[in-house]
Amino acid sequence: MNDKDQRPVYMDHAATTFMKPEVLAAMAPYFSRYFGNPSSLYRFARESRKGVEEARSQVATALGAEPEEISFCAGGSEADNWAIKGVASALRKKGDHIITTAIEHHAVLHTCEALEKQGYRVTYLPVDEFGRVDPGDVEDAITDRTILVSVMTANNEIGTVQPITEIGRVAHAHGVLFHTDAVQAVGAVPIDVDALGIDLLSLSGHKFYGPKGTGALYIRRGTRIESLIHGGGQERGRRAGTENVPGIVGLGRAIELATADIEGHNRRIAAMRDRLIRGVLGSIPDTRLNGHPKQRLPNNANFSFRYVEGESILLLLDAHGIAASTGSACSSASLEPSHVLLAIGLPHEEAHGSLRLTLGDANTEDDVDYILEVLPEVIGRLRQISPLTPACARVPEAD
Amino acid sequence: MYTDVVMEHITNPQNVGELADADGVGEVGSPACGDIMRISIKVEGDRITDARFRTFGCAAAIASSSMATGMVRGKSLIEAWAISNADVVDALGGLPPAKVHCSVLARDAIRAAINDYRTRQGLDAWEMGSCGCCGGSGCGSRPENG
Numbered sequence: 001m002n003d004k005d006q007r008p009v010y011m012d013h014a015a016t017t018f019m020k021p022e023v024l025a026a027m028a029p030y031f032s033r034y035f036g037n038p039s040s041l042y043r044f045a046r047e048s049r050k051g052v053e054e055a056r057s058q059v060a061t062a063l064g065a066e067p068e069e070i071s072f073c074a075g076g077s078e079a080d081n082w083a084i085k086g087v088a089s090a091l092r093k094k095g096d097h098i099i100t101t102a103i104e105h106h107a108v109l110h111t112c113e114a115l116e117k118q119g120y121r122v123t124y125l126p127v128d129e130f131g132r133v134d135p136g137d138v139e140d141a142i143t144d145r146t147i148l149v150s151v152m153t154a155n156n157e158i159g160t161v162q163p164i165t166e167i168g169r170v171a172h173a174h175g176v177l178f179h180t181d182a183v184q185a186v187g188a189v190p191i192d193v194d195a196l197g198i199d200l201l202s203l204s205g206h207k208f209y210g211p212k213g214t215g216a217l218y219i220r221r222g223t224r225i226e227s228l229i230h231g232g233g234q235e236r237g238r239r240a241g242t243e244n245v246p247g248i249v250g251l252g253r254a255i256e257l258a259t260a261d262i263e264g265h266n267r268r269i270a271a272m273r274d275r276l277i278r279g280v281l282g283s284i285p286d287t288r289l290n291g292h293p294k295q296r297l298p299n300n301a302n303f304s305f306r307y308v309e310g311e312s313i314l315l316l317l318d319a320h321g322i323a324a325s326t327g328s329a330c331s332s333a334s335l336e337p338s339h340v341l342l343a344i345g346l347p348h349e350e351a352h353g354s355l356r357l358t359l360g361d362a363n364t365e366d367d368v369d370y371i372l373e374v375l376p377e378v379i380g381r382l383r384q385i386s387p388l389t390p391a392c393a394r395v396p397e398a399d
Numbered sequence: 400m401y402t403d404v405v406m407e408h409i410t411n412p413q414n415v416g417e418l419a420d421a422d423g424v425g426e427v428g429s430p431a432c433g434d435i436m437r438i439s440i441k442v443e444g445d446r447i448t449d450a451r452f453r454t455f456g457c458a459a460a461i462a463s464s465s466m467a468t469g470m471v472r473g474k475s476l477i478e479a480w481a482i483s484n485a486d487v488v489d490a491l492g493g494l495p496p497a498k499v500h501c502s503v504l505a506r507d508a509i510r511a512a513i514n515d516y517r518t519r520q521g522l523d524a525w526e527m528g529s530c531g532c533c534g535g536s537g538c539g540s541r542p543e544n545g
Contacts, residue, residue, distance in 0.1 A: 309433055311457035312409060315401070319410050328433060328457070337433065349430035349455075385415050385461060387437040387453035388430060 006321040009367045013207075013299060013360035014156050014184060015325055019250070020209040020361075026253035027211065030246040038243050039234060048245045055252025059216050062259040063201065064192035066221065071235045072248050075215035076183040076204030078228065080107040082217050082239075083179045083200040086225035087148045088115050091177075095145035099176075101125045101133050102343040103160075104152055107202075108181055109339070112150075121145070130292035131160035131344050139170045149178050153185035153201075157327055157340040157356060158291030159300025161189060168197030177223065183207055187258030188266060188297050199223050203255075205247065209361065210254030214247040269359050270298035272368050276357065277301050279372040284379050290341060290354065299359040302327075304341070304350040307389040308382040313355050316378040322371060327354040349388070401458060402492035408462035413469050416451040423519065425511025427504050434460045434501065438468060438508040442516050447471050447479055452508070459498035463505035466490050476513050480525060482506060 010018075029047075036045035038052050053067070060067040073079055088098065100112055102124045112122040123141045127133055133151055142149075149171040154161045164180055171178040179200035182191060187208040193201060200223065205214035219225055219238075231240025258265075280303060281287055290302040305313065310326030317324055327338025328351070336342075337351035346354075357371065383389040401409075417424075421439035428435035434456030441449035450471050452464040467487050471479040484502035488494050494502060507527065514524040 307455065309456050309460075312461055315406070315409055315458040319406070347431075348433070352430075352433040385412060385453060386455040387426070387435055388455045 007370060008321045009370055010323045011357040011359055011363065011367070011371065012323045012325050014356065014358035016206045016212065017209045017360055018362065019211055020254065020257060022257060023210055023250045023254045027246040027250040030249050038245060039232065051245055051249045052243050055248045058252035058256045062255045063218055064194055065218055068236065069218055069221055071217050071219060071238050072243065073215050073217060073239055074213055076181070076202055077107040079202030079215045079217040080105065080181055081111050082228040083202060084108065084111045084148065084150060085115065086228060087177055087179070087200070088120055089226040090224040091147040095147040097121045097123070097143055097145040098148045098150065099123045099125065099138060099141045099146060100150045101127060103127050103131055103155055103340045104150070105156055105181055105183065108150055108152070127343055129345050131155055131158050131340065132292060132295065133162050133167065135163055135166035135170050138167050142174045142176060146174070146176050149176055151180060153180045153182040153189055154297050155340060156184045157338055158302045158344065159297035160292045161295045161297065165196050172197055184297060186255065187262065188299065190262050193218060193220065205251035205254055208254050208258035211247045211250040214244060214251040216251065266298040272363060272365060273299055273301055273359050276368050276371065280375060283372065283376045290344065290346070301357045303355050304346060305353045305355065305379050306350060307353070307386045308379060309352050310354050312382055313378060316381065317374065320374045322374060325356040327356070328352045400495050404492040405458060405462040405494070408465040409458040412461055412465040414451050414465060415453065417453060418449060418451050423512040423516030425508045425515055427507045427511055428456070430455060433457070434504060436460065436464050436504050436508040438464065438512045440471070440512045440516065442476070445475050447474055447476065456501065457498070459494050459501040460504060462491055463487050463501045464508065467505035467509055471509055479509060480513055482509065
């Protein structure tokens with residue numbers, strides 16, 4: 001391998017996606033031409049207001065919701081914070097118990113931890129070896145003090161899709177609200193908030209080829225929720241602050257594109273992903289696929305390579321132009337590896353040796369070929385360096 | 400986040416391997432913590448004539464061991480013992496703050512190898528000292544620093 005072989009391959013679409021040209025084109029007029037404040041009455045504001053309301057309809061259509069049930073905000077983290085803190089606060093007199101899972105995004109987990117400091121009680125449900133939550137566990141955890149169940153639609157690290165229909169049914173049977181963090185799922189999992197029994201749903205624009213700093217919270221009509229951001233009367237008084245008009249317009253166009261043909265889109269991405277998984281497992285021994293073999297996002301592949309550490313894998317891949325992600329502690333500020341990988345029962349050393357590859361619309365079969373060419377050599381080199389590698393699994397030294 | 404020197408050592412690590420007839424071997428870290436370093440040395444007279452490493456860990460850990468094994472070669476045992484983790488960091492052109500403990504691991508692996516040699520020679524082991532990056536209070540290398 002040398003630098004001449006290097007070609008850029010971005011396979012970290014769960015981290016963020018590029019913005020599609022159609023989305024940028026939709027946003028463009030709303031920066032300067034239609035700059036009016038949507039709250040103003042004069043006609044300068046008419047186009048911006050129309051842009052926001054059209055985007056609201058686009059999001060509602062994508063979720064099977066009504067436009068007035070969609071509130072725009074600054075992203076997935078705000079939507080998660082809002083759903084959980086907003087419901088906890090509104091229903092404080094009714095109860096003080098929240099049920100979530102051990103593998104939620106930190107936007108949910110750290111929000112729940114913050115509420116625990118305020119006296120709320122939180123149950124963090126375990127998951128099985130594939131990362132699935134048992135709806136029966138949700139039912140067992142519900143008490144007469146439970147006010148909210150929050151379970152992600154699909155996991156950001158290992159891609160496992162949760163049985164949210166069953167979980168929503170269990171929550172509703174006990175009169176408990178159901179929130180789902182669908183940040184990774186929009187565009188990959190068909191979502192109909194009525195069919196799935198969802199009361200609150202978080203989404204984020206930049207995960208489906210929309211702009212960063214945009215998100216929305218679906219709030220089922222009649223759901224009691226407090227505001228997180230107080231101020232002006234925007235978003236029907238629910239979320240103050242002058243609207244990010246170009247961002248909202250972009251989010252609307254992006255979700256429209258992302259949900260136009262989920263099945264066809266998934267088929268193409270999953271075919272590449274499946275070839276990637278087969279190729280990696282077939283060419284690199286002592287490797288495991290993390291997450292559910294079937295119930296997983298079509299673009300997600302997550303591996304653990306024994307005897308090596310994830311950050312050094314990332315760095316060597318980066319030297320070959322490949323962008324990926326890891327659950328190793330060494331790539332983060334904390335010393336603990338991914339809470340998701342530990343929750344599915346991986347020993348620490350295998351959690352440290354994880355690699356996440358998430359495909360997207362710009363990836364091609366050539367990208368898969370390139371990764372299948374580079375990755376075995378990268379793992380082989382690191383295993384040669386590692387003291388943990390059994391002699392039989394090591395490439396003979398040539399020096 | 401890494402310097403060019405670190406990147407050079409991670410893409411082309413020096414002194415990888417183990418010495419079949421090593422005079423001293425030091426191993427620090429643990430797989431659970433995400434880094435483990437094993438350094439073996441060859442000693443002639445009181446000089447280190449060869450040093451090799453194997454490391455499981457991040458780029459900083461691999462680069463630190465690659466650099467440290469090069470730094471001790473040709474040095475007397477006392478000179479090699481005196482190499483601090485800051486010397487390793489400097490030679491690498493710097494490490495991000497969160498990665499400084501990797502240089503401490505490299506220093507400790509060298510010292511553990513020297514002490515292994517001394518023990519084999521029937522000499523007393525030298526005092527290892529505490530972790531230089533956090534005073535033994537918070538970094539990942541603390542529990543295994545010997």
